[in-house]
Amino acid sequence: MDHLRHHAIRESSHRILDPFTDDQLATLGRALRLDPGATVLDLACGKGELLCTWARDHGTVGTGVDLNPAFVDAARERAASLGVDVVVELGDAAGYVSPTPVDVACCIGATWIGDGAVGTLDLLARSLAPRGVALVGEPFWRSDPPEAARAIGDFHTFPGLVAAVQDAGWDVIEMVLADEASWDRYVAAQWLNLRRFLDEHPDDPLAPAFRDELTTAPLDYVTNQRPYLGWGVLALVRRP
């Protein structure tokens, strides 16, 4: 299976590749009280919407890294169309350290690059200026999930996630959380993308996998994910 192409097709209509809406992403940018000229590094930046809209709205200067060429192309096009100071590199973000310390370092929805939230914070810390802000976007269980839901992943509860990052030596200084409606915009919008792709490309090598997914994913989502899985971005500063 061509996983990069698979993701590019399922998320073809999305600019934000996580359960935030435009408004939630903007709320987070405002909450951080970003100064013009502040530097932002986004590891696994997807289509670069965080970097590009915060550069437009707050005058920040962005660098992104992502390994999906389709997403990197989209991020570069978005930066050009908004005329913002954002550079996006194609590559593996696991182990990536900025050559110059940055004011904000993020990993939103891809903390596997550091083996989880705490390991990813360790990675982000290597790029941060003193008192710089780290952002991690991470799923968590909102309530005790049934066994079938646990197959989605091995996540903390929300208090467990906050406790884990605090225990690792970070102050939580802000947070913005997704909700069920914003999760729907991320997940359900993928079903329309799949259906349109299947109608237009019935003989594509990915068509059988997409057909299976469209048959099972909506019921699985409303049964096992929507009632139980939360998601949010924590903003953190390392304790002295």
Ligand SMILES: C[S@@+](CC[C@H](N)C(=O)[O-])C[C@H]1O[C@@H](n2cnc3c(N)ncnc32)[C@H](O)[C@@H]1O
């Ligand atoms: C759920 S998406 C989140 C994208 C973006 N942070 C956002 O919130 O819109 C996960 C992203 O991680 C990227 N990714 C996964 N593993 C990566 C790695 N090792 N290095 C760089 N990017 C990676 C994927 O290509 C994808 O863009």
